[in-house]
Amino acid sequence: MxxxxxxxxxxxxxxxxxxxxxxxxxxxxxxxxxxxxxxxxxxxxxxxxxxxxxVKKPVVEKTQKKYRGRQAHRLYLHTYQLILFKQCYALVNERGFPPQLQNVVRDLWALRLETYASKIADPADEDSQPEYFSSQPGSAREDTDTEGFKARGKAVQWPRLIDTLGLCYLACLLMRLPVKIADFHQLATRNDIPYYRVLNSIPRDMKEKLPQQYMALFETTSLLKCEDLHTAVYDLVSYYRRRFEMQIPPLNAPALFYRLIRRLALPVDVYPAAKTLQTLLGFTLEYPSRVAGRRKHLDLPEIQLVTLVVIATKLLFPLDGIQRHPISTQEPAAQAINWKAWAESQQRFDKRDAEAGRIGKGKEIFVIDQDVWAMNTKQLDEYMDWHESSWLDTSKEPGPLDSLFPLSSATRASRPGTPTEKDNVEDAIDAMLKKTSQSLESRPVVGDADEDIPRPGSYIARYRTKSDLPHLARVFYETAAKVTGVPLETLVHCVNRVEVQILKRWHEQRRIEHFAKQSMVELEGSGIDEDMDDSDGSDIDEDMAKLRKH
Structure with a gap:
């Protein structure tokens, strides 16, 4: 060897x-x-x-893939700001909102950034002990520095994804735009503005450097509920009022009353009745400056709005089927709504997409596996197009097999039968209004002053729970609750509470009138009026008139 x-x-x-x-x-x-x-x-x-x-192994330089500490804090806020910009861009350039909306949202976000100045400033401590996100309340000192507002009993140290929609709505409220919170919920559900799978719209280099605990804040693991969006807006309004003493205007009541009454296909006579109730109850249709004790549903202005419309409708056009006779044909209650035909019109409006052979924009996210078996070709194409635009991450580099499965983005716009952007909602509402107006019925007029004859506004049924609702009343309550974006139980509770408040005011007025008449009779019987001069008598008459008026 x-x-x-x-x-x-x-x-x-x-x-x-x-x-x-x-x-x-x-x-x-x-x-x-x-x-x-x-x-x-x-x-x-x-x-x-x-x-x-x-054979030598190549020298690999160790690099930090994920940011930590203040770098991670700043990157999270930059990502959040980019999402806000993309939402405002979609609202202005695709949904027709005024361009000034971007400036208002930017100013609101700039004020909000002051809360996190202590976390993103002082870059000299970059390599110090890393700070990690925690959804639990921090120490007392940390809460004092961040001054985060309270939301569901926890100190929010970082802005949430739902707050992006809240900031956009708050900007619309400051601009007095006739927009509802349910509109933003619908925009997010229909994917008209980035919300679900929002990380797909973020550049890849930003996502690669963002820690997982921050990435989780942008992930939507459940469907967005409109009542949660109501709560988020309320928390934002409370935060800006307490921290910056910002004055939040009330709702644009005339425009929102018009939108709600038109969507519910109600006669225009409901509007003056609702305005009268608003004055009587003292509803300001604005967020309260301070809430003593537990927050109530009626503190939300949009719930006040829909409550007024529901009560005004019940007073003018009752849903219990009792025949009531007006005194003259000039009364708004001289006509009656055919509630059975109204319910059928609302049902056809909700099923207009299914009758046209479509899923309906915004309804794709509610599709389950059993629904796929009953879909036609058009519905399958519509669902796959939505899945492609909402869930596929196009920021990744194409793989070797991607050419075998081409995307349909180039042909989706020219595909026949694709729903339009507005989905013909306005035309469907106009058709529903026309049909409801044609079904109005006239009530027999009885001019006799007999007290036994039921008059409009009398003997109105009150419902304490949703189980007390009859069929037609339940359809009306459900439609009003769905349009406003509140649960049915919440609307029934608020309407019943306001009706009790109206009933107490009515009893108080009757009691004042009774004692006023009794006092007048005692004064006349005692002969005191004979010793009074003309000026004293006129003063008493004015006081009695004020009492009767109240």
Whole structure:
């Protein structure tokens, strides 16, 4: 065996310097295999032993893939700001909102950033002990520094994804735009503005450096509920009022009354009745400046709005089927709504997409596996197009098999039968209004002053729970609750509470009138009026008139 002298072996203290080659591997004379040594054969010199090269691992520089500490804080806020910009851009350029909306949202966000100044400033502490996000309340000192507003009993240290929609709505409220919270819920559900799978619209280099605990704040693991959006807006309004003493205007009541009455396909006579009730009850249709004790549903202005419309409708057009007779044809209650035909019109409005053979924009997210078996070709194409635009991450580099599964983005716009952007909602509402107006019925007029004749506004049924609602009343309550974006139980509770408040005011007025008449009779019987001059008598008449008026 031929040996070659090399450097010492070094394995297990072996100092052998003579080595031999076996199957391309070097072994010392004592049989120790030399790691990291090999023989590469030269193809041009077949049969030779080739050259011996040392294989070295490439030096990999250790880099930090995820940001930590203040870098992560700033990157999260930059990502959040980018989402706000994309939502405002979609609202202005695709949904027709005024361009000034971007400036208002930017100013609101700039004020909000002051809360996190202590976390994103002072870059000198970049390499100090890293700070991690926690959804639990921090220490007392940390809460004082951040001054985060309270939401559901926890100190919110970072802005939530739902707050992006709340900031956009708050900007619309400051601009007095006739927009409802349910509109933003619908925009997010229909994917008209980025909300679900919002990370798909974020650049990949930002997502790669953002820690997972921050990424989780942008993930939507459940469907957005409109009542949660109501709560988020209320928390934002409370925060800006307390922190910056910002004055929040009331709702644009005339425009929102019009939108709600038109969507419910009610006669226009409901509007003056609702305005009268608003004055009587003292509803300001604005968020309260301070709430003493537990927050109530009627503190939300949009719930006040829908409550007024429901009560005004019940007073003018009752749903209990009792025949009431007006005194003259000039009364708004001289006509009656055919509630059965109204319910059928609302049902056809809700099912207009299914009758046209479509899923309906915004309803794709509610599709379950059993629904797929009953879909036609158009509905399957519509569902796959929605899945492609909402869930596929197009920021990744194309793989080797992607060419076998081309996307349909290029052909989706030209596909026949695709729903329009507005989905013909306005035309459907106009058709529903026309049909409801044609179904109005006239009530027989009885001018007799007999008190036994039921008059409009009398004997109105009150419902304490949703189980007390009859069929037609339940359809009306459900439609009003769905349009406003509140649960049915909440609307029934608020309407019943306001009706009790109206009933107490009515009893108080009757009591004042009774005692006023009794006092007048006592004054006339005592003869005091004979000793009074004309001025004293006029003062008493004015006081009595004020009492009757109240």
């Amino acid at each position: 031929e040996y070659i002298t090399r450097e010492p072996c070094g394995q297990d203290g072996c100092r052998e310097t003579r080595f031999y080659l076996d199957n391309g591997l070097w072994f010392c004379r004592r049989g120790h295999q030399q790691l990291g040594r090999q023989v590469e054969e030269d193809p041009d010199d077949f049969g030779t032993q080739g050259k011996t090269n040392r």
